[in-house]
Each structure stands twice: as C-alpha cells, then as structure tokens.
Amino acid sequence: MSERADCALRAAEAGGAVALGSFREGIAVETKGDKTDVVTQADRDAQETVVAAIREEYPEDAIVGEEDEELRDVPESGPSWIIDPIDGTNNFVRGIQMWTTSVAATVDGEIVAGASVCPALDDTYLLDDGAAYRNGEAISVSDEADPEAFTVVPTVWWPFERREEYTAACRGIVERFGDMRRFGSAQLALALCAAGAVEGVVTNVEANPWDSVVGAGLVEAAGGTVTDIHGESWRHDSRGLVASNGEAHDLVLEAAREAEAEAER
Known part of the structure; x- marks a missing residue:
C-alpha cells in the first residue's frame, strides 16, 4: 500500500470508529441550513480525529473538510486531503447504517489515494495505485450492458x-x-x-x-x-x-x- 493510501485508510478508520461510538445513541442533532442539512457532535469529533491522524504524518498538507474551520476548496497545486467525517448524516441520525467516513489524498487537485469506511456496514473501500478494493479484495464495475x-x-x-x-x-x-x-x-x-x-x-x-x-x-x-x-x-x-x-x-x-x-x- 502506498504511504498516502495507508494514511487515508488509517485516518478514515479512526474517524469512523469515533462516529460509530455515537451511532444509535440518541445524539443531539443540529441543522446547518435546510431542515435536512444536519450535523451532530459525532461529525465534529470524527473530523477532529481524522485531521489529527493526517497531521501526524503530513503536518504541512492542506486539509479540506465539511465541518469546522477546514478549507472549503481543493487547492489546485500541491498535496491536500479531503475529508467527510460522516457522509450520510441524515441516515446516521435516523439509525440507518448507510453512511461513510471518507478521506481522499490529492496532488494538484487530482486524487491519488482514498478510503471510504462504512463502520455500520463493516465495509471498507480503498483506492490505491489506480486500483479499487473492498475489504481487501479488488472490485470492478458491473458488466451489465442491457x-x-x-x-x-x-x-x-x-x-x-x-x-x-x-x-x-x-x-x-x-x-x-x-x-x-x-x-x-x-x-x-x-x-x-x-x-x-x-x-x-x-x-x-x-x-x-x-x-x-x-x-x-x-x-x-x-x-x-x-x-x-x-x-x-x-x-x-x-x-x-x-x-x-x-x-x-x-x-x-x-x-x-x-x-x-x-x-x-
């Protein structure tokens, strides 16, 4: 595994574990704008954990994130990380298992590695060196043509x-x-x-x-x-x-x- 893929995976797993600890625990819900645009403390705690994991290895890299004070736009030059502590927060707050903690590593605005961890589904998706994996096994798109x-x-x-x-x-x-x-x-x-x-x-x-x-x-x-x-x-x-x-x-x-x-x- 490449170094950035390894970091993305470990950061996503760490953040996902934090989020999972609050899943179905009656956590308070806030709205950010529309009534369906929700956020919880679990989002913030998971993002903080992901950021900390990235900073241990890449302290100078830019980080783009959904919550708090991270950047909102992907830099066009240099390395950066894009994180979503809980993608599918509406599912999360309803106790539905379909949500992910996702971390992408980019260079000059292009993805080079990434991970989407689905803790409540016990699935982990990894992008590394131009190949895609689920739970360690290579995956490919459907060959259905009809x-x-x-x-x-x-x-x-x-x-x-x-x-x-x-x-x-x-x-x-x-x-x-x-x-x-x-x-x-x-x-x-x-x-x-x-x-x-x-x-x-x-x-x-x-x-x-x-x-x-x-x-x-x-x-x-x-x-x-x-x-x-x-x-x-x-x-x-x-x-x-x-x-x-x-x-x-x-x-x-x-x-x-x-x-x-x-x-x-």
Missing part, C-alpha cells in the same frame, strides 16, 4: 426550491432503466457503483468534494466512467456528476440531463 437491467441512483440532495430537478432526474431514470435506488450517501452510492452493485449514479448538482472525490476515484479505478453533466471528464469542481459502468454511459448521462434541462427553464 439498460433495462440497470439500477441507477439519483444522488446529492436537491433543496426544496430545486425539487423539480429531482423529479426530472427520477423520471429520467425510471423511463430508461430497470430500477432505481437512493442511498442518502453519495460516497456510498459511488462505492457501490465501483463494486458492481449498481450501474449508474447521477446528479446535476455541483457535488461538494468531500461528498464525491473518493467515490468518483473508486468508479474510475474499477473500470467505470465518470463525467460532468456535459459529458466531459469530471473534476472536484464540475457541475453535475454522472458515473456508470461505462456500458451505456450516454444513456445514463441523458437521465442526468433531464434534471439539468429543468434547471435551465
């Missing part, structure tokens, strides 16, 4: 004033593909795409880097395709995120563009 057998995920939440876009995204999926899921955690949805459990993940929303970078890296390393809403190569600051197993990416992209067309009205 769109009528695809399962596709709408992800990254649309606020109330943008629910028409959410509706359009769902319509775009159900009119083209066999089934649809929503997991409430973008990092987990992308990891599951990398592991072949679903064939596509779509949003026209500009995803925060802490919600997306590890997962997008996993999909690409597992042989899938990740683009922005325009079909161009995806970056941490792209508008939209469209991930697929690559077998019918244009069709998955069409579903995402249903939401974008609604946004442009």
